[in-house]
Amino acid sequence: MSFDFEKPIVELEEQLESAQKIAEKGKVDVSGTIAELRQKIEVAKKEVYGNMTGWQKVQLSRHPDRPYTMDYIENMTEGFMEQHGDRNVKDDKAIVGGFTWLGDRTVMILGQQKGRNTKMRQYRNFGMPNPEGYRKALRLMKLAEKFNIPIITLIDTPGASPGLEAEERGQGEAIAKNLMEMSVLKVPVICVVIGEGASGGALGIGVGDRVLMLENTWYSVISPESCSSILWRSWDFKEKAAESLKLTAENMLANGLIDGIIPEPLGGANTDPATIYTTLKAVLLKHLDVLSKLKPAKLIEQRIAKFSAMGAFEEV
Amino acid sequence: MKLPWFKREKAGITTQTKDKKATPEGLWHKCSRCKKVCDTADHIGNKWVCPNCNYHTKIGSAEYFNILFGETFELLFENIKPTDPLEFFDTKSYKDRLVDTIAKTNLDDALRVAVGEVAEGVPLVVACMDFNFIGGSMGSVMGERIARAIDYGRENKIPVMVISKSGGARMMEAAFSLMQMAKTSAKLALLAQAGVPYISWLTDPTTGGVTASFAMLGDFNIAEPEALIGFAGPRVIRETIGKDLPKGFQSSEFLLEHGFVDSIMQRTEMKEKLTQLLRLLANKRPIEAEIGS
Ligand SMILES: [Zn+2]
Numbered sequence: 001m002s003f004d005f006e007k008p009i010v011e012l013e014e015q016l017e018s019a020q021k022i023a024e025k026g027k028v029d030v031s032g033t034i035a036e037l038r039q040k041i042e043v044a045k046k047e048v049y050g051n052m053t054g055w056q057k058v059q060l061s062r063h064p065d066r067p068y069t070m071d072y073i074e075n076m077t078e079g080f081m082e083q084h085g086d087r088n089v090k091d092d093k094a095i096v097g098g099f100t101w102l103g104d105r106t107v108m109i110l111g112q113q114k115g116r117n118t119k120m121r122q123y124r125n126f127g128m129p130n131p132e133g134y135r136k137a138l139r140l141m142k143l144a145e146k147f148n149i150p151i152i153t154l155i156d157t158p159g160a161s162p163g164l165e166a167e168e169r170g171q172g173e174a175i176a177k178n179l180m181e182m183s184v185l186k187v188p189v190i191c192v193v194i195g196e197g198a199s200g201g202a203l204g205i206g207v208g209d210r211v212l213m214l215e216n217t218w219y220s221v222i223s224p225e226s227c228s229s230i231l232w233r234s235w236d237f238k239e240k241a242a243e244s245l246k247l248t249a250e251n252m253l254a255n256g257l258i259d260g261i262i263p264e265p266l267g268g269a270n271t272d273p274a275t276i277y278t279t280l281k282a283v284l285l286k287h288l289d290v291l292s293k294l295k296p297a298k299l300i301e302q303r304i305a306k307f308s309a310m311g312a313f314e315e316v
Numbered sequence: 317m318k319l320p321w322f323k324r325e326k327a328g329i330t331t332q333t334k335d336k337k338a339t340p341e342g343l344w345h346k347c348s349r350c351k352k353v354c355d356t357a358d359h360i361g362n363k364w365v366c367p368n369c370n371y372h373t374k375i376g377s378a379e380y381f382n383i384l385f386g387e388t389f390e391l392l393f394e395n396i397k398p399t400d401p402l403e404f405f406d407t408k409s410y411k412d413r414l415v416d417t418i419a420k421t422n423l424d425d426a427l428r429v430a431v432g433e434v435a436e437g438v439p440l441v442v443a444c445m446d447f448n449f450i451g452g453s454m455g456s457v458m459g460e461r462i463a464r465a466i467d468y469g470r471e472n473k474i475p476v477m478v479i480s481k482s483g484g485a486r487m488m489e490a491a492f493s494l495m496q497m498a499k500t501s502a503k504l505a506l507l508a509q510a511g512v513p514y515i516s517w518l519t520d521p522t523t524g525g526v527t528a529s530f531a532m533l534g535d536f537n538i539a540e541p542e543a544l545i546g547f548a549g550p551r552v553i554r555e556t557i558g559k560d561l562p563k564g565f566q567s568s569e570f571l572l573e574h575g576f577v578d579s580i581m582q583r584t585e586m587k588e589k590l591t592q593l594l595r596l597l598a599n600k601r602p603i604e605a606e607i608g609s
Contacts, residue, residue, distance in 0.1 A: 160528075162548030162556045167566055170576045172527030172547035176501060180533055183502035184509075199485075200497060200528040200547070207498050221485045221494040221525070231406040231487060245490040246402050255401070257491050304502045308463060310495040311456035312401030 001064065005056050009048055009267075012041045045266050052216070054242035054251075058224055060216040061195050065270035067277070068127075069096055069111035069154045072194065075277040077102050077109060083140060085132075089169060092133030094125045094161070095205075097140045099149065103285050108144035110137050110205065111154030111194070127196075128161040131174035134204045138178050141185060150188040150288055153205040158223060160201030175204040182207035183307065184300050188291035190284060192262070193217045193249075194269075209303050210287050211257075213249035214276070215264040219257075220247035257310055347371055363583045372540045372583050374520065377428040377444040380479055384442060384587055389432030392441075393464045398425050398457045402490055410488040413450065423449050425457040426482070429465045431474065435591040437600070441469045444479040452482035454526055455489040459496025462530060466503040466514075475513040475594055480531040483549075484524015497529035504533050513597050515590070518545050518568070518577065536593065537577040539568035545577075 002010050016037040019030045052060070060066075073080050073096070080100035084091040097110025112129060115121035129137075137153070144151050160171055182189060182205075189208035197206070197219030213219060222230075224242035229235055246252075249261040262283050265272035291299065345359040346352070350369035359366070363383055364373040381389055404410040418424055426449035431441045443465040445452040462478060469476035485493040507514055516534030520543035527547050531537075539545060546566035554561055564570050571577045581589050595602060 160547065162552045164553065164557060164561070164565070167546050167548065167553065168570075168574050170532070170574065173532040173576055175528040175547070176497075176530070176532040179498050179501035179529055180505045180508075183498065184505045199494060200525055203494060203497060204528075207502070220491050221489075222487055227487055244402065244404050244406065245487075247490065252491060255491065257495055304506065307495060307498045307502050310492065310499055311460050312399050312489065312492050313456045313460055314397040314399050316395050316397055 003056065003059050005052070005059075006048060008044045009041060012037055012044055016041065049266055049268070053239070054218070054245070054248050055224060055239040057216050057248050058196075058218050058242050060268045060270075061218050063268060063270045064116065066195055067269055067273045068116075069113045069156060069194065071273065072111075072154055072277065072280065073100060073109055075273070076281045077107070080109070083143075084136070086135035086139060088135060089132045092125075092130050092136055093123055094127055094129040094157075095133035095137050097137060099144075102152070102281065102288075105285070105288060106149050107152050107284075107288075108140055108149055109152045109154070110140055112157040112201075112205070114156060114195070125161055127157045128159055129157065129201065129204070130161045130163075130166045131169040131171050134160075134171075134174035134178050137205050138181055141182065141189075145185050145187050148187060150190070150292065151185065151208075152284060153189070153191045153208065155191060155193045155197050155202045155206055155219075156195035157198055157201045158196050159198040160204065175200045178204045179207055183304055186296035186300065188288060188294075188299060189303070190287055190291070192280065192284075193219050193258075196223075198223050207303070207307065209291050209299055209306075210259045212260045212262055212283065213252060213258050214262050214269060214280075215249055216268045217249060218242075218247040219249075219252055220245045255312075259306075345373075348373070363586070365583050370541060370582075372520065372542070374447055374481065376446040376448060376481075377423075377430075377479075380444045381428075381430050381432070381442065383583070384434050384440065384590070385430065385432035389430040392429040392431060392468060393461045394424070394428070396425075396457055396460050396464075398455060400488070401456075401492055402488070404488040404490070406488070413488070417449055421446065421448050425455065425461075426450060426452045426486075427458040427461055429461050429468075431468070434587055434594065438591055438594050438598075439474045440590070440594065441465050441474050441476045442479065443477070445481045447481045447483075450486060452480075452526075453484065453486035454482060454493055454496055455486035456492050456496065458486075459493075459499050462496075462500045463503045466500070466507050469512050469514075470507050470510045473510075473512055475515065475597070476507065477515040477517055477590070478530055478534075479517040479519060480522040480526050481519045482522060482524070482526040484526055494525065497525050500530045501533060504530060508535075513594070515593070517586075518571075519543050521545070523547065523549050532576065534578075536579075537571075539571060539577045539580050540583055541568055541580050543568045545571050 019034050023030050077100040082098040096113045112127045114127035115124040190210045191206045191208035193213040224238040227241040228237040252258040265275045269276040344353045345356045347366040349371040352368040364375045400411040427445045429443045443462050515536045518539040522545045568580050
């Protein structure tokens with residue numbers, strides 16, 4: 001599948017395909033045309049993907065072929081043993097996690113999980129955790145802390161689940177507790193936005209020593225659609241809302257709200273998942289090397305100082 | 317129950333037209349829920365609670381500081397002022413919205429901090445929201461003032477209370493607003509380590525990012541009666557599940573039943589009950605048996 005803004009590339013690729021068909025028949029020499037088209041495609045890709053608007057990045061972050069949390073776990077780590085349940089109510093399928101090897105290092109990895117088809121999307125509740133999901137995440141993080149093992153969280157959610165049961169079981173309390181507890185975890189915590197980072201539902205597993213974003217993801221207080229609906233009282237201003245919210249990785253880094261951006265293959269992680277697995281793994285190991293040298297008290301002090309400095313106000 | 321409004325209402329009817337003009341409109345308070353009228357002075361004396369139906373009228377920081385401290389308290393961190401970091405523009409610019417709201421409300425953001433004594437020798441730091449300032453929304457100023465209020469409480473060993481009344485995050489500050497949740501929660505972790513009590517006083521309404529951070533993290537979560545308290549707003553939930561919400565859903569009473577607040581307290585007994593609680597925690601029983609035997 002492709003988005004409207006990718007049309008120039010798609011058209012050129014279609015031309016290339018027909019030229020290649022002609023070449024296969026071997027009657028006409030189209031090698032010059034093919035070379036020219038290939039070059040044009042490269043130029044168009046750089047043009048299109050190099051100048052994406054906020055809304056276009058939001059669209060790309062939701063691409064159905066983008067790797068999800070389990071894809072990263074399966075392709076980037078080895079020996080993963082999934083753990084289930086919050087030991088209280090049930091197992092939330094919208095959050096997965098467990099110990100695994102990242103290179104030679106044991107880590108606790110967890111994150112929101114989306115589904116790829118209608119059935120699995122429902123099974124995973126569209127990546128929208130309930131309170132028991134946040135409580136499962138906290139249970140696993142405390143377990144990692146107990147065994148002095150670093151924590152990796154992968155963020156990909158359109159938001160925490162809104163519903164009767166979520167409210168009955170204290171969605172607000174579950175997220176709040178995670179924010180407080182994560183800020184004082186004694187082991188290194190690295191959080192990576194791999195897709196959508198919507199609001200408290202994302203932040204609920206997002207308090208870390210390093211908070212990183214893949215290049216084509218977004219992170220904000222609300223989705224552009226909901227923002228449009230609330231501030232403009234219409235669903236039609238999502239593009240404008242996406243621009244206004246300054247939700248891209250670049251914006252977030254410039255505003256001092258994240259610690260780094262992880263580059264994606266041209267056209268997005270969906271076009272070349274193998275490369276993004278390699279890239280992310282290398283980045284995580286590099287940061288873990290640095291963080292694992294710090295004493296727990298120092299880690300916590302720096303983590304809290306970092307979040308304490310976030311905000312924009314005047315002091316008169 | 318005494319019904320002071322009854323006499324006044326009668327008096328109002330028989331008052332001469334010229335006298336009516338001379339009396340300010342606020343002399344009688346009409347309850348927005350039961351529509352009964354009462355004397356404004358009595359309404360204020362009853363801590364802005366309807367004497368007829370117990371409706372807790374929405375009040376702001378000035379009223380709460382008055383209830384808790386009378387006239388003797390000190391405002392803190394007023395030097396922190398809002399800005400427009402994202403140059404946000406929806407139907408109007410955030411900058412203009414701030415200027416207009418400041419002029420209209422005579423406040424500089426949606427939360428003020430004060431320190432005072434709820435009783436002799438019982439100090440308390442109170443951070444209280446003002447709903448009439450952009451829906452009590454949480455932006456950088458609210459987050460920073462709460463963070464500093466918590467630090468102040470920790471450094472001076474004074475218990476901290478946040479009075480919440482908010483629609484949640486301030487969208488015009490986008491991710492800056494979101495991160496105030498992490499900031500305030502981290503500060504509360506430090507307050508907890510220092511063993512200083514934290515009380516979350518929940519009023520109507522408390523939703524969104526406020527609920528998903530400091531408002532749910534109290535050593536004591538105390539709600540006023542019949543307040544709306546939740547993470548997702550009722551409209552969002554209704555649209556998601558495609559049916560009407562059960563009666564009383566996300567009310568204080570609902571939260572009490574599901575185990576997320578410690579108690580529901582009348583605003584009329586706020587000062588007295590908080591004093592008792594703080595004295596219990598400080599292991600300071602009053603000499604005169606104020607609390608009975
Ligand atoms: Zn009433």
